[in-house]
Amino acid sequence: MTVTLLLEQMFNGLQSGVMLFLIAAGLTLILGIMDFVFLAHGAQVMIGAYAAASLTALTGNFLVGIVLAIPITFASGFLLEFLLIRHLYRRDHMDQVLATFGLILFFNELIRIGFGPAALFSDLPKALSGFVNILPDAPYPMFRLVVIIVGLACAIGIHMLVSHTRVGAMVRAGANNEAMTAALGINIRLLRRFVFAVGACFAGVAGMMIGPLTAVEPGMGEPLLILSLVVIIIGGIGSVRGAFVAAVLVGMVDTMGRVLLPVILRSFMGQAAADGAGPALASMMVYILMSLVLVFKPTGLFPPKG
Amino acid sequence: MLRLHEVEAGYGSAQVLFGVSFAIEAGACVSLMGRNGMGKTTTVRTIMGQLPLRGGSIDRFGDATPGRESFELARAGIGLVPEGRQIFSNLTVVENLSTFHRPARDGETLWTMDTVLDLFPRLRERLGHAGNNLSGGEQQMLAIGRALMTNPRLLILDEATEGLAPIIRQQIWDCLAMLKAAGQSILVIDKNIGALARLADHHCILEKGRVVWQGDSAALRADPQLTSRYLGV
Numbered sequence: 119m120t121v122t123l124l125l126e127q128m129f130n131g132l133q134s135g136v137m138l139f140l141i142a143a144g145l146t147l148i149l150g151i152m153d154f155v156f157l158a159h160g161a162q163v164m165i166g167a168y169a170a171a172s173l174t175a176l177t178g179n180f181l182v183g184i185v186l187a188i189p190i191t192f193a194s195g196f197l198l199e200f201l202l203i204r205h206l207y208r209r210d211h212m213d214q215v216l217a218t219f220g221l222i223l224f225f226n227e228l229i230r231i232g233f234g235p236a237a238l239f240s241d242l243p244k245a246l247s248g249f250v251n252i253l254p255d256a257p258y259p260m261f262r263l264v265v266i267i268v269g270l271a272c273a274i275g276i277h278m279l280v281s282h283t284r285v286g287a288m289v290r291a292g293a294n295n296e297a298m299t300a301a302l303g304i305n306i307r308l309l310r311r312f313v314f315a316v317g318a319c320f321a322g323v324a325g326m327m328i329g330p331l332t333a334v335e336p337g338m339g340e341p342l343l344i345l346s347l348v349v350i351i352i353g354g355i356g357s358v359r360g361a362f363v364a365a366v367l368v369g370m371v372d373t374m375g376r377v378l379l380p381v382i383l384r385s386f387m388g389q390a391a392a393d394g395a396g397p398a399l400a401s402m403m404v405y406i407l408m409s410l411v412l413v414f415k416p417t418g419l420f421p422p423k424g
Numbered sequence: 425m426l427r428l429h430e431v432e433a434g435y436g437s438a439q440v441l442f443g444v445s446f447a448i449e450a451g452a453c454v455s456l457m458g459r460n461g462m463g464k465t466t467t468v469r470t471i472m473g474q475l476p477l478r479g480g481s482i483d484r485f486g487d488a489t490p491g492r493e494s495f496e497l498a499r500a501g502i503g504l505v506p507e508g509r510q511i512f513s514n515l516t517v518v519e520n521l522s523t524f525h526r527p528a529r530d531g532e533t534l535w536t537m538d539t540v541l542d543l544f545p546r547l548r549e550r551l552g553h554a555g556n557n558l559s560g561g562e563q564q565m566l567a568i569g570r571a572l573m574t575n576p577r578l579l580i581l582d583e584a585t586e587g588l589a590p591i592i593r594q595q596i597w598d599c600l601a602m603l604k605a606a607g608q609s610i611l612v613i614d615k616n617i618g619a620l621a622r623l624a625d626h627h628c629i630l631e632k633g634r635v636v637w638q639g640d641s642a643a644l645r646a647d648p649q650l651t652s653r654y655l656g657v
């Protein structure tokens with residue numbers, strides 16, 4: 119295990135962490151603030167990935183594809199809230215689970231009908247497909263670095279939006295006391311729709327960035343949804359700051375665990391046993407992390423006040 | 425300005441208001457009195473659209489459409505200082521104020537951040553504090569300032585002096601007298617009958633969800649039986 123490899127894996131962990139944050143940021147607000155169980159957030163990731171991949175193919179330009187796909191993801195969140203979700207706020211959690219689980223199936227099938235069951239692959243533009251040296255003699259894929267930068271930029275954007283804008287203050291006020299917020303002239307229904315649309319938008323951006331790294335295919339959002347739920351629980355349901363810390367933590371633990379665990383195990387057990395147990399244990403690491411957090415801080419690392 | 429006619433309202437199967445009628449003219453200050461649990465806060469919630477109207481009608485600024493939502497009524501010009509203050513604990517003092525600023529309807533802005541902070545200089549020293557790091561008196565000032573930021577045509581205060589030290593109470597009463605002198609229409613609920621008699625022009629006494637007595641301050645003072653009979657002091 120060389121320093122270079124370790125560094126590369128840390129970057130991979132950070133990259134997967136910031137992407138998880140983009141997905142979890144909206145979801146933690148939907149779950150924590152609106153008290154709405156929304157399982158179809160992974161579909162927003164898929165919609166973003168498909169929109170970007172097909173628009174990139176159509177226009178022949180990755181950047182143009184992304185820029186055009188962003189409003190589509192915003193609109194999809196906005197419309198979904200308007201057509202369906204708003205009718206479910208007053209229902210109990212079980213109804214919400216059933217309805218939004220149905221949405222997962224619906225969206226996956228819709229994509230299958232529209233684009234076929236096979237994965238889409240999009241070529242990266244030349245400028246993004248090379249390598250850069252993050253240390254002397256430590257080449258790292260240019261695009262992954264771009265993904266990290268975009269993710270961090272979005273994280274700053276989300277922070278500014280929530281903490282330093284008037285609409286962000288309205289969202290926080292609504293989270294604290296919805297009836298009072300309304301009594302001061304804020305249209306809570308519109309506010310919810312806005313949160314939904316912005317959340318869908320950032321999840322979509324994650325899909326656009328992850329797309330070229332993995333396969334753009336039906337059902338691609340669900341593993342990410344599960345990891346985001348882990349992130350939200352670790353971070354504290356409803357806390358955007360908590361989601362950021364937890365997302366980077368989960369991204370790091372997941373990535374580093376897969377690389378380091380087999381190596382560590384090999385140091386005190388046989389090669390074959392270590393190679394068998396390593397990956398199995400590695401895939402459980404984030405859940406073990408979540409359990410540990412829940413034991414010591416049942417409301418998560420940063421439970422929102424109020 | 426505001427006209428309640430035979431208003432009925434309640435919670436679930438429990439009816440609380442059984443026909444409440446009173447009115448507030450522009451520029452007037454009206455008090456709503458009554459012992460604990462007689463329906464004062466319920467009346468406020470119904471005026472504010474937080475509870476559905478079950479009977480009767482409420483005319484707010486010439487609009488008696490039933491089923492208006494809270495946020496529409498706030499935008500139409502009702503400024504609420506609720507029972508228990510209900511400061512947003514996760515917002516700073518500045519945010520508690522600035523988030524809800526709304527210019528007055530006729531275009532001229534009466535209240536701004538600056539004028540509200542001039543009214544409550546103590547808040548100026550606490551601008552960056554979270555809402556829950558304030559003393560009770562400061563929270564009450566913030567709740568009043570927050571309602572004023574919406575530039576309301578009618579200000580409603582539900583127990584704005586409850587649980588405050590006497591000197592702070594007096595500050596709140598002075599502030600309300602100032603607002604009234606500036607032409608603000610006010611509906612005020614309080615337990616301090618003396619202070620209400622000095623401030624308000626017209627008084628309504630609620631008993632078990634009905635207005636059992638209405639009159640001006642002179643009439644209120646003239647009938648000492650009223651206080652012992654309906655206000656329990």
Ligand SMILES: Nc1ncnc2c1ncn2[C@@H]1O[C@H](COP(=O)(O)OP(=O)(O)OP(=O)(O)O)[C@@H](O)[C@H]1O
Pocket residue numbers: 435438440458459460461462463464465466467507
């Ligand atoms: N959220 C609620 N759900 C059910 N019943 C309620 C609720 N709030 C108040 N009530 C009942 O309605 C009645 C009137 O309450 P309300 O709060 O209007 O009284 P009030 O005159 O404001 O009293 P106080 O002086 O104590 O503030 C009481 O019997 C109370 O128990």
Ligand SMILES: [Mg+2]
Pocket residue numbers: 464465466507582583
């Ligand atoms: Mg009350």
